[in-house]
Amino acid sequence: MHLTEPFGDRALTQPLVERMMSLAERLSPRQVRLMEVCGSHTMSFFRTGVRSLLPDNVTLLSGPGCPVCVTPNRELDQMIALASLPNVTVATFGDMLRVPGSRSSLVQARTSGADVRVVYSPMDALTFAEADPSREVVFLGVGFETTAPTVAATVLEAARRDLRNFSVLVAHKLVPPALRALLTSGEVRIDAFILPGHVSTIIGAQPYAFLESEFGIPSVIAGFLPTDLLEGVVGCLELVAYDQAEVRNRYARFVRERGNVAAKSVLEETFEPCDAEWRGFGVIPESGLRLRPHLRRFDALERFTLDLPEPREVHGCLCGEVLKGMVSPDECKLFGTACSPENPIGPCMVSSEGACAAHYKYGAHRAVKV
Amino acid sequence: MRNKTVTTAHGSGGKASRELLESVFLPHLPSRLLAPLSDQALLPRPEGRVAFTTDSFVVKPLFFPGGDIGKLAVCGTVNDLAVGGAVPNYLACSFILEEGLPVADLQRVVRSLAETAREAGVEVVTGDTKVVERGAADGMFITTTGLGVVPDGLDIGAHRIEVGDVLLLSGHLADHGITLFCLREGIDLASDAVSDCAPLGELCSRLVSAAGDGLHAMRDPTRGGLATAVVEMANSAGVSVEMDEAAIPVRDAVRSACEVLGFDPLTVANEGKVVAFVSEDVAPAALEALRSHPLGRDAAVIGHVVPSLDGLVWLNTPIGGQRIVDLPAGELLPRIC
Ligand code: SF4
Ligand code: SF4
Numbered sequence: 001m002h003l004t005e006p007f008g009d010r011a012l013t014q015p016l017v018e019r020m021m022s023l024a025e026r027l028s029p030r031q032v033r034l035m036e037v038c039g040s041h042t043m044s045f046f047r048t049g050v051r052s053l054l055p056d057n058v059t060l061l062s063g064p065g066c067p068v069c070v071t072p073n074r075e076l077d078q079m080i081a082l083a084s085l086p087n088v089t090v091a092t093f094g095d096m097l098r099v100p101g102s103r104s105s106l107v108q109a110r111t112s113g114a115d116v117r118v119v120y121s122p123m124d125a126l127t128f129a130e131a132d133p134s135r136e137v138v139f140l141g142v143g144f145e146t147t148a149p150t151v152a153a154t155v156l157e158a159a160r161r162d163l164r165n166f167s168v169l170v171a172h173k174l175v176p177p178a179l180r181a182l183l184t185s186g187e188v189r190i191d192a193f194i195l196p197g198h199v200s201t202i203i204g205a206q207p208y209a210f211l212e213s214e215f216g217i218p219s220v221i222a223g224f225l226p227t228d229l230l231e232g233v234v235g236c237l238e239l240v241a242y243d244q245a246e247v248r249n250r251y252a253r254f255v256r257e258r259g260n261v262a263a264k265s266v267l268e269e270t271f272e273p274c275d276a277e278w279r280g281f282g283v284i285p286e287s288g289l290r291l292r293p294h295l296r297r298f299d300a301l302e303r304f305t306l307d308l309p310e311p312r313e314v315h316g317c318l319c320g321e322v323l324k325g326m327v328s329p330d331e332c333k334l335f336g337t338a339c340s341p342e343n344p345i346g347p348c349m350v351s352s353e354g355a356c357a358a359h360y361k362y363g364a365h366r367a368v369k370v
Numbered sequence: 371m372r373n374k375t376v377t378t379a380h381g382s383g384g385k386a387s388r389e390l391l392e393s394v395f396l397p398h399l400p401s402r403l404l405a406p407l408s409d410q411a412l413l414p415r416p417e418g419r420v421a422f423t424t425d426s427f428v429v430k431p432l433f434f435p436g437g438d439i440g441k442l443a444v445c446g447t448v449n450d451l452a453v454g455g456a457v458p459n460y461l462a463c464s465f466i467l468e469e470g471l472p473v474a475d476l477q478r479v480v481r482s483l484a485e486t487a488r489e490a491g492v493e494v495v496t497g498d499t500k501v502v503e504r505g506a507a508d509g510m511f512i513t514t515t516g517l518g519v520v521p522d523g524l525d526i527g528a529h530r531i532e533v534g535d536v537l538l539l540s541g542h543l544a545d546h547g548i549t550l551f552c553l554r555e556g557i558d559l560a561s562d563a564v565s566d567c568a569p570l571g572e573l574c575s576r577l578v579s580a581a582g583d584g585l586h587a588m589r590d591p592t593r594g595g596l597a598t599a600v601v602e603m604a605n606s607a608g609v610s611v612e613m614d615e616a617a618i619p620v621r622d623a624v625r626s627a628c629e630v631l632g633f634d635p636l637t638v639a640n641e642g643k644v645v646a647f648v649s650e651d652v653a654p655a656a657l658e659a660l661r662s663h664p665l666g667r668d669a670a671v672i673g674h675v676v677p678s679l680d681g682l683v684w685l686n687t688p689i690g691g692q693r694i695v696d697l698p699a700g701e702l703l704p705r706i707c
Binding site: 009010013014017046047048049050051052053120226230352361362363 | 555557632634682685686687688689690691692693694696
């Protein structure tokens with residue numbers, strides 16, 4: 001068995017590649033700009049080699065689709081401060097560890113004695129809390145609609161077990177409002193969106209309808225295998241070529257029109273929408289989640305008083321612009337020099353789904369094949 | 371042994387130390403050179419160039435499907451010698467034990483270490499044991515130092531890699547890293563995965579005899595995986611390499627665990643694999659030699675050295691695309707979603 005079967009099969013991809021080429025030719029000399037919203041897409045386009053096959057007049061821009069990257073310094077500082085409190089254990093997904101906040105990172109906090117543990121499921125954090133009632137356990141709830149339901153389920157479980165020493169720092173974000181913010185800002189020209197497969201599995205296709213009705217922007221929901229990625233590009237090019245602005249679902253094996261009803265109802269039961277701050281965007285209305293009033297006792301920010309100085313940004317880091325698709329990572333002056341995965345300056349270089357990390361890892365900046 | 375766990379007295383150099391040595395170590399290590407228990411081993415002067423290497427092993431957990439820290443400590447060092455073309459001869463082992471370690475665990479590790487040494491054809495000729503306080507070590511650390519001999523005339527190394535060379539890999543990637551990762555983190559993603567931990571001396575010497583002077587360079591892709599091994603060799607040779615993703619063997623369960631965790635199988639650790647650059651004319655014979663050994667049954671041609679000025683390692687993906695393979699950065703951390 002090899003790495004990418006069965007969807008990596010050339011017999012399946014070749015017709016798509018040909019279709020992509022002929023559509024691009026038909027559109028030429030027009031430059032078509034596609035934004036892959038999701039960080040996993042960014043990585044997959046590189047990893048599978050699909051990116052290397054794109055026609056010259058098709059540009060891929062990375063969007064705000066990595067939850068680690070869009071977490072603003074204010075929230076990072078809160079996480080680090082919580083971890084540094086005496087008697088507090090912070091449980092987090094591994095991605096957050098090395099992300100630098102204004103002054104430090106969780107890894108640095110851990111080195112200076114903070115109890116920071118990497119978990120694979122928020123339920124692990126519940127287990128810690130139950131095992132040691134003398135410690136406060138805080139789970140860092142970072143992620144989009146994909147991860148939020150499991151966090152919601154964990155909070156409900158904590159309520160059921162009546163745990164008194166468990167809380168969540170809710171830093172969840174919602175994807176559709178960010179797309180709206182991006183389009184309303186008018187700062188970037190996008191011809192079509194390749195929409196995130198995982199997020200759409202939860203929310204369905206329906207929440208993207210405004211892309212068509214309000215902005216006239218075509219979009220395609222796509223998965224992560226080579227055929228999926230190619231279908232995403234082909235779908236976008238078709239829509240652009242025929243001037244149609246619909247939302248196409250090319251991930252129908254997982255994505256339903258109305259999404260995952262069970263997950264959505266858990267979300268609904270636990271959280272309500274609220275305004276949220278995004279790196280690079282500032283506050284986007286109704287783009288975040290907070291616990292519903294009857295569950296607020298599990299809100300880490302209600303439980304602990306943090307008195308933090310104003311967050312600050314690293315001079316020269318263009319993460320904000322990268323996330324809005326305004327610049328490509330290699331246009332950042334720090335890229336590959338001061339900022340690298342070993343020594344990241346911004347989150348886009350740390351996250352396994354970050355645009356800067358993807359560009360760095362796959363060396364788009366270094367060499368063109370001779 | 372009176373005690374069931376290791377105590378600081380076992381590291382005192384006194385009676386308890388002696389008892390530990392005599393009851394746990396010596397029964398398994400039947401070396402004439404070790405027997406006198408003097409402060410050094412007296413070795414006969416070897417014929418050929420002496421290869422010398424050392425490595426420390428700090429694996430967690432100590433026991434895992436496919437091996438344990440003792441087996442690993444022998445394989446790691448023996449393999450470093452073997453891939454340089456050396457025939458491994460002697461081993462020194464130094465144990466750092468954490469107070470409270472069950473003596474039964476130590477016994478199990480020593481037995482396995484001794485067995486692996488026998489299998490690898492190396493003799494443990496000297497050693498040391500220290501006991502540290504509880505909390506100062508993760509159960510047990512082992513350092514092994516190995517000595518071997520490279521036959522005269524054999525010249526293997528990155529400096530010999532040239533355009534046209536064929537890149538061989540002896541079997542499935544990422545078994546060790548994924549097994550340990552899943553076990554350590556208590557996640558049941560690749561439940562039947564087994565570490566590939568094995569001594570490669572015999573496999574390498576088959577390769578040496580089959581490929582002769584056509585064998586240019588060998589490496590065992592351990593930490594950092596295949597990506598690191600190939601990129602480092604290509605860099606020091608100043609050549610470009612093209613690999614074919616579809617030709618690189620990865621087990622199903624391991625591949626899907628990597629997928630879920632967000633790992634690239636090319637960057638995950640192995641403990642019983644060898645990659646080799648051989649000249650084109652000997653490639654078929656070299657591949658045959660690998661496949662004739664149980665540890666190389668699934669060997670494959672996975673790439674070539676190509677003429678190019680960029681000095682990069684490229685991966686041709688199954689769909690006809692390309693990407694760069696680079697050194698992995700940081701520790702392996704699973705993705706968020
Ligand atoms: S959180 Fe999900 S949707 Fe977002 S970047 Fe990761 S995989 Fe994509
Ligand atoms: S290269 Fe580094 S500094 Fe520049 S935008 Fe990316 S993460 Fe920020």
